[in-house]
Amino acid sequence: MIICSAQELSKMFGGNLIFENLSFEIPEGARIGLVGRNGTGKTTIFKLLSGAETPDTGMVHLKKGAKVGYLAQIPQFPEGTKGLDVLKSAFSSLLRTGERLKELESRMGNEGDPDKLNRLLEEYGKLQDEFTLSGGYEIDANIAKISNGLEINALLEKDFNQCSGGEQTKLCLGLILLQKPDLLLLDEPTNHLDIGAVEWLEDFLKEYEGTVLCISHDRYFLDHVINKVFDLEDGEVTIYHSNYSGFVKEKEERLLLEFQAYQEQQKKIKKMKEAIKRLKEWANQANPPNEALHKRARNMERALERMEKIKRPILERKKMGLEFEETDRSGKVVFSMNDVSKSFGDKALFTEADLLVHFKDRTAIVGQNGTGKSTIINMLLGNEPCDSGEVRIGSNVKLGYLSQHFTVADPDARLIDAFRDEVAVTEGDARHILAKFLFYGPNVFRKVGQLSGGEKMRLRLAQLMHQDINFLVLDEPTNHLDIDSREVLEEALEDFKGTILAVSHDRYFLNKLFHKTYWIHDRKLYSFEGPYSWAKEKLAELAPHVSTEVEAPKKKPAPMREKEERPKPSISIEEVEKDLEELEGKIGEIEDKLLSLTELDALQELYSEKESLEKQRDEKYDLLEECL
Numbered sequence: 001m002i003i004c005s006a007q008e009l010s011k012m013f014g015g016n017l018i019f020e021n022l023s024f025e026i027p028e029g030a031r032i033g034l035v036g037r038n039g040t041g042k043t044t045i046f047k048l049l050s051g052a053e054t055p056d057t058g059m060v061h062l063k064k065g066a067k068v069g070y071l072a073q074i075p076q077f078p079e080g081t082k083g084l085d086v087l088k089s090a091f092s093s094l095l096r097t098g099e100r101l102k103e104l105e106s107r108m109g110n111e112g113d114p115d116k117l118n119r120l121l122e123e124y125g126k127l128q129d130e131f132t133l134s135g136g137y138e139i140d141a142n143i144a145k146i147s148n149g150l151e152i153n154a155l156l157e158k159d160f161n162q163c164s165g166g167e168q169t170k171l172c173l174g175l176i177l178l179q180k181p182d183l184l185l186l187d188e189p190t191n192h193l194d195i196g197a198v199e200w201l202e203d204f205l206k207e208y209e210g211t212v213l214c215i216s217h218d219r220y221f222l223d224h225v226i227n228k229v230f231d232l233e234d235g236e237v238t239i240y241h242s243n244y245s246g247f248v249k250e251k252e253e254r255l256l257l258e259f260q261a262y263q264e265q266q267k268k269i270k271k272m273k274e275a276i277k278r279l280k281e282w283a284n285q286a287n288p289p290n291e292a293l294h295k296r297a298r299n300m301e302r303a304l305e306r307m308e309k310i311k312r313p314i315l316e317r318k319k320m321g322l323e324f325e326e327t328d329r330s331g332k333v334v335f336s337m338n339d340v341s342k343s344f345g346d347k348a349l350f351t352e353a354d355l356l357v358h359f360k361d362r363t364a365i366v367g368q369n370g371t372g373k374s375t376i377i378n379m380l381l382g383n384e385p386c387d388s389g390e391v392r393i394g395s396n397v398k399l400g401y402l403s404q405h406f407t408v409a410d411p412d413a414r415l416i417d418a419f420r421d422e423v424a425v426t427e428g429d430a431r432h433i434l435a436k437f438l439f440y441g442p443n444v445f446r447k448v449g450q451l452s453g454g455e456k457m458r459l460r461l462a463q464l465m466h467q468d469i470n471f472l473v474l475d476e477p478t479n480h481l482d483i484d485s486r487e488v489l490e491e492a493l494e495d496f497k498g499t500i501l502a503v504s505h506d507r508y509f510l511n512k513l514f515h516k517t518y519w520i521h522d523r524k525l526y527s528f529e530g531p532y533s534w535a536k537e538k539l540a541e542l543a544p545h546v547s548t549e550v551e552a553p554k555k556k557p558a559p560m561r562e563k564e565e566r567p568k569p570s571i572s573i574e575e576v577e578k579d580l581e582e583l584e585g586k587i588g589e590i591e592d593k594l595l596s597l598t599e600l601d602a603l604q605e606l607y608s609e610k611e612s613l614e615k616q617r618d619e620k621y622d623l624l625e626e627c628l
Contacts, residue, residue, distance in 0.1 A: 003028045003066055003183055003211050004049060009058035011044055018044050019235035022058070026183070031205070032213045033222045033244060036232035038482045042215045045232070046070055046185045049213075062183070069181030071172050083155040083163070086171050087143050090178035094136045101127055146174045149200040150193065151368060166192035177204070186214035190221050191479060194369045195505050195532075217483050219244055219508045262310045269304065276300050330470045331395035332359050334499045335380055340389030342375055349375055352389070353525035355518055357501055359394075364510050365503045366532060367520035373503045377401075377475055380501070400469035402460055402477050411449030415439060415459060418448045422463040437462040457481055461489070470498035478506045507532055583617045 018041040047053035050070035222244035283293035349372030378384035510532035517535035528535035
């Protein structure tokens, strides 16, 4: 069953065509990741599906009665509205029913007329059944589950309009999850969540009964949640039936096959053009001119015109050109904290904390939001004093800081001027450098205040790359960057000759680059000589009384129990193994043929046959497990 379909959608903004004749279908219960580079139109698709925008041409069809949940922008609430009130608004109809039930209870207690009492009892019975079936008695439990998971308990009694943008986003995400829409549209849901809340959200979405379509640049999140990818590229959607890692591999294979097919067609077109040219020459050289040869040349020309031309696939997209400049090295100890304690009012962030960063270290600081990660960065930068202990910067340290909240003094300044304020180069050199960061032509004259979050991050990276620094301090550096840009940033950081200290919630980024992890937990700063995943395991051993993860929602009975209760299949292990050997042999033969074939039709046919055989092989392996 299809819950939503888009037919031949087209949309333009400011004279720029975002996409044209775009069509796709969303099956009920699907878990889909909408991926693509920044600016390809992913958020525009969400706005069209939710009805927040209307397409220039084409139609969006929703299943009758289906509810769509999408946080397009932060909604307005009256002054004095608490965070809890925002979450309760998901149950406004049920809460009105609850108030009516209380009113009826009060009236029944005071009613002396038997006929009126019967009418009140009848209405009360119907409303109570409706209230019970709709989950009226589980409202508080559902709110508590979402609040604990997203770690927003501290915001429940806070005035919504006094909350920061990130806090308002988290509350509104909680509101949408409580509304339980049939089609849930999540645009970068992990941006304002810490690691524990992200992992809770992954588990929540796995158990979600509706359909989920999400935009995210968090590769681990996509791998854990989705089972299908919509790849938006060049105004077209290509569908892949796998998680993100499978999509990356499958797309690479597809592009290579398409490029091979394109090359073969180009060879064929070249031969046809040469043949047409020769036929015309032979026809004109004959005396009298040979009309039959002219006719053959015309037929070949018509065949060439009718041929469906394969577009040249782009194997390498333009990416940011990140490369740090060489600089003098710092001393052995770059940054240290000894017995440092820090509190804000009655709230203690951490006590007697020790932290040591050596030259060339790759050190990460992780922990839940509000535990003091950014406070450590601020103490390092000299923006915040410690209550006790010692914070020290090493010798010859040249520090470069990348904040997740990048601001400039003058929002009306041109992009190129903001860049040259930090990097002393000529305008021509500045334009060459900015082009490596995907700012082309007139884009360099845009006002900084008009830049998106991702564009501001690219501008700040451009400034950092061309400054004399040997100690990089990064606060959520991957926020607002698309996946391609994250990969380029990771490569540049791997090649950086200095020291890096980072605060991040991107688990892929943490595991790939950082070999030392400091974890703020229960007002203590723990040190681990390993990446995030290793630190998470070890923290559970050091602090077993407190879980490193938020309590996950209760899961359905594991399928393994059902498997145990089923009788073992009658087929023998030897028969299954024999079938597997035959399938592996056939797949191997097809793979050999794929390397030698050049005809597109034959390639596609063989590829389909290979997919079918691989599916059979997977089924046989499942059967083998049941036999054991």
